[in-house]
Amino acid sequence: MRGSISVNHKDITRSVPEKRGISIVYQDQMLFPHLTVKDNIAFGLRAAKCAKQEIGRRITEISELLRIDHLLQRRPTTLSGGEKQKVALARALVTEPAVLLLDEPLSALDPHTRETMQQELAEIHRQLDVTIIHVTHDFEEAVALGDRVAVLNQGEIAQVGTPQDVLRHPASAFVADFALSRNVFTANAEHVSEGYASADIGGLTLMVATDIRGPVHLTVRPEDILLSLEPLHSSARNAFQGTVSEILERGSVLYVTVTVPPDFVCLITSHAREELGLQEGVRVWLHFKATAIHAF
Numbered sequence: 001m002r003g004s005i006s007v008n009h010k011d012i013t014r015s016v017p018e019k020r021g022i023s024i025v026y027q028d029q030m031l032f033p034h035l036t037v038k039d040n041i042a043f044g045l046r047a048a049k050c051a052k053q054e055i056g057r058r059i060t061e062i063s064e065l066l067r068i069d070h071l072l073q074r075r076p077t078t079l080s081g082g083e084k085q086k087v088a089l090a091r092a093l094v095t096e097p098a099v100l101l102l103d104e105p106l107s108a109l110d111p112h113t114r115e116t117m118q119q120e121l122a123e124i125h126r127q128l129d130v131t132i133i134h135v136t137h138d139f140e141e142a143v144a145l146g147d148r149v150a151v152l153n154q155g156e157i158a159q160v161g162t163p164q165d166v167l168r169h170p171a172s173a174f175v176a177d178f179a180l181s182r183n184v185f186t187a188n189a190e191h192v193s194e195g196y197a198s199a200d201i202g203g204l205t206l207m208v209a210t211d212i213r214g215p216v217h218l219t220v221r222p223e224d225i226l227l228s229l230e231p232l233h234s235s236a237r238n239a240f241q242g243t244v245s246e247i248l249e250r251g252s253v254l255y256v257t258v259t260v261p262p263d264f265v266c267l268i269t270s271h272a273r274e275e276l277g278l279q280e281g282v283r284v285w286l287h288f289k290a291t292a293i294h295a296f
Contacts, residue, residue: 007098018047023092024101027108029084031076037087038063038072044095062094065127066120082113086120093128102134106141118144139179143167151175169294173217181219182255182265189216189295196290202262207237210295217296222255222267224292228285229276236287244282247273258286 004013005020012020023044031040038059045055063069066086076084085105092100102121106114122145125132136142142149143163151158151166151174159171170176176184187199189212199206199218208218226232231239242260254273256266264286268278276284 021098022101023095023097023099024103025085025088025092025105027104029076029088031084031087031091033076035075036072037068037074037076037079040076040087041072041090041094043091048095058094058096059090062090065124066090080113081109082117085109085117089120089124093124093130097130100130100132102132104136105134106136107138114141121145139167151178168221169296170219171296176217176219180222182222183220183225185218185262187216187218189213197295199295204240204260204262206293207290208293208295209290210293212295219294219296220264220288220292222265224288225264225266226287227256227258227266227268227272227276227278228287229283231285232287234287235289237290238293239285239287241283241285244278244280244284247278247280258284260286 004011006012007021012022032043035043041059041062042055045058050058059072060069063072066089068083068086068090071079071083071087076087079087088105105121106117109117118141121132121134124130125145134142134145146163148160149163149166150160153174159166159175161169166175167179170179170181173184185199185201187201187206189197189199189208189210191213192198192207195209195211197208197210197213199208199216201218206218210216226234226236231241240260242258242264244256245259245263246257248255248257249270252270254268254270256268256273256278258264258266266286268276276282278284
């Protein structure tokens with residue numbers, strides 16, 4: 001497999017690393033334990049033989065931006081996970097790269113620190129306007145931070161688009177699974193009217209807003225399915241009764257599996273569960289619009 005790498009319309013494929021204008025932050029930070037935070041941040045600048053006054057100015061600016069100026073005389077072994085990640089970011093950004101590579105920088109952090117760092121990264125991007133390529137296995141993280149998302153499958157790009165494009169219109173079953181669609185079915189779409197088709201999924205017929213005819217994949221996002229104890233009078237063209245077969249708690253939200261059959265996974269709040277009195281074995285109604293189904 002061959003290719004080339006260009007940054008700002010300049011081919012850097014054969015450039016030595018220090019001339020590429022690219023910085024990287026690793027998953028495990030890779031800080032030098034024998035150096036202070038200040039010296040860790042200054043490492044790239046000294047390697048580039050920057051003037052001492054310029055090094056001091058840049059360290060002051062980046063440490064204040066990341067709010068780690070009070071840590072400059074500390075050593076990495078005395079820092080928390082979030083503090084270490086900020087120092088690694090400072091070291092990468094202080095050289096003023098054209099591109100910043102982030103290799104799963106938040107995966108080792110606890111949930112609260114991870115959320116805080118997401119906000120920090122978004123703010124850094126706004127203030128510095130640096131191009132960031134962020135590698136992650138967490139699609140929710142990609143949606144929170146990305147302007148564009150590329151989903152890779154076995155070394156090839158499966159889909160590129162805005163986070164909402166990938167979230168709402170996955171191009172393949174692999175992308176749908178990665179984007180946490182959770183409800184992915186195969187079916188045969190048959191003509192009903194212009195712009196609409198019926199599709200059988202294991203004996204259950206869905207009404208789908210699509211012009212596709214023949215074999216299709218269908219996805220329905222969990223948050224697009226409404227649960228009720230009684231059938232509702234609404235514009236939703238798909239309404240089915242089923243039995244709650246599993247409830248998975250995820251903090252303030254829950255994933256509820258309803259077996260019609262087949263199984264549908266629905267997303268509700270803890271408050272909604274209390275109001276509906278949901279537990280395994282309860283009979284409920286599912287409602288979702290024909291336009292809530294994505295066909296590909």
